[in-house]
Amino acid sequence: MTEDALIGLFTLFYLFFCTLLVAPPTEFVSAGLTVQNLFSHWLGSEDLNFVYYQFRRTSATLIFHSIFPLVYFLCLVLFQPQLKLLTPWNTSFFWQLYLLISILIFLSASLVVFYWSRNKWDNHPIARELTHLSSNEESWRAVASSINIEFRRIDKFTSGIPTGRRIIVTDSWVMKTSTYYIYIAHQNDIHLTISGSEDHSVSYESMTSVQYLNIDVISINQKLKPFTIRLNSLEYKELTDKLQSPVRNARNIVVRQSLSEQFLDAFREQVSQNPKFRLPPHMEVDTCIGCMQKESDIKLNKLCDDPEVGACVQCYCRPMWCLECMGKWFSSRQDQQHPEMWLGNRCPCPTCRAAFCMLDVCFIEK
Ligand SMILES: [Zn+2]
Ligand SMILES: [Zn+2]
Ligand SMILES: [Zn+2]
Structure with a gap:
């Protein structure tokens, strides 16, 4: 096999590995190879302090993802000595440029996280979102503590795995976590609409037919971004039990029951x-x-x-x-x-x- 083919093969394998780390399948999650596990000491307890946990989780995820290009370079240094990457001034312009861009990506991500964390996370996008949810007199921290308190209750509705996208409905909040963000809306000022459904003949986990529902969550508050929650139709009843307002089904989608x-x-x-x-x-x-x-x-x-x-x-x-x-x-x-x-x-x-x-x-x- 030529050297180029070897590097190509290695690159493919590395990209595949990165994809697995970004969107971990169940096997990776059970092996503990997730951002949540790798940084668990720094992240603290989600149950005690949900909002601050999300600040740290999104920050850790951003930095973790930003080192992938650099780690790729270091792997080549170890396994492809003929590229002379250990002495970057001796290698081709391509690899010099690659190294520069990788370092820049990592540095910018670190700077962004540093900026977010200033003044006890005042600049984090989630803190900005919470500011839109607070009334004029109170700060976003009051909203955060209200969310934290409700998240600790055992009667909240949750769907999805803790390491991936998750839907959380507490007595007054509807939330969806994503890789670098969480969407939050107050139960009192949202409109919920079933916007679509997908049928899958075989589920990867239970080997039976499943129906997934997409529900649009649109807030009356114009400053908040609308979002869509996606869940198994068997969880729909439990979700609606926890919601205070009805879910509109304008397109008359038949929700499959358990x-x-x-x-x-x-x-x-x-x-x-x-x-x-x-x-x-x-x-x-x-x-x-x-x-x-x-x-x-x-x-x-x-x-x-x-x-x-x-x-x-x-x-x-x-x-x-x-x-x-x-x-x-x-x-x-x-x-x-x-x-x-x-x-x-x-x-x-x-x-x-x-x-x-x-x-x-x-x-x-x-
Ligand atoms: Zn009874
Ligand atoms: Zn009888
Ligand atoms: Zn009896």
């Missing part, structure tokens, strides 16, 4: 057709013991007349569950490989184990 959501819809449909259960005066209704949030609204009451052996049995428990929790319990007790059988199957009462079918689940009449 199996349990589809089942829950069918379950609700069937139960609403069943006769209602009139609550005897001595029976009381508490909050559902499954979710501790909704009031119990159903009673198991044997109504079907199935003559089969091992058929349904009357349950004498007082109402303790809401429809959603009972639906989830029902689907969890079914054969997960055969969802088409679920609607006709039976399930034991979560408390007394009496078998019931979907015809025996009744809404309570107050």
Whole structure:
């Protein structure tokens, strides 16, 4: 193989390696070869101080990416001695120029980061963005601490891997992280619209068909850049639960539901057709013991007349569950490989184990 071919091959390999570092696949992430891991000491804790972590992460990423051309040169110095790169004044003009540009790229990136970090990060693009989000009296630091506090809560919605693009929705903020930036909007002044969907017949991770949704987040505040969040349609329900405003679906895109959501819809449909259960005066209704949030609204009451052996049995428990929790319990007790059988199957009462079918689940009449 000629020397040129060797250098060409090495260059290709190096470019490939850099691409992997910039957009790490799952294997790289699990091996810890990410900016977040390499600089973890300097980055600090994301949970304690989300915004400052993002300042440092974007800065580290910029510097890390800026040394790639220089590292390439150093590799050639080591592995291609005939190019005489160790003594740059002896090599060709091409390599001299290359070295100069590589050093300039690294120096400019370092200068940019130095500029960002002046006055406790006042000049960072994310700090500028936060300034647009703050009211007149407060500084961007007040907005940052509000975001930090909400990020620490465990009930936030997150989608995506920590090392890549991530969507984070807290009680009042919608955020999307990217390589050198994070997009932030306040829940109270955004319009959300489903702008498109993509269907992929085979997912790389789960080997099944998946649907991805693109949702445009447009802020009323003109100074903030609009952005698009992209997520698996199975996460859509969880996202909308966390959002305060509705997501517009002007193009009537059919959002694919997860199996349990589809089942829950069918379950609700069937139960609403069943006769209602009139609550005897001595029976009381508490909050559902499954979710501790909704009031119990159903009673198991044997109504079907199935003559089969091992058929349904009357349950004498007082109402303790809401429809959603009972639906989830029902689907969890079914054969997960055969969802088409679920609607006709039976399930034991979560408390007394009496078998019931979907015809025996009744809404309570107050
Ligand atoms: Zn419940
Ligand atoms: Zn029971
Ligand atoms: Zn039954």
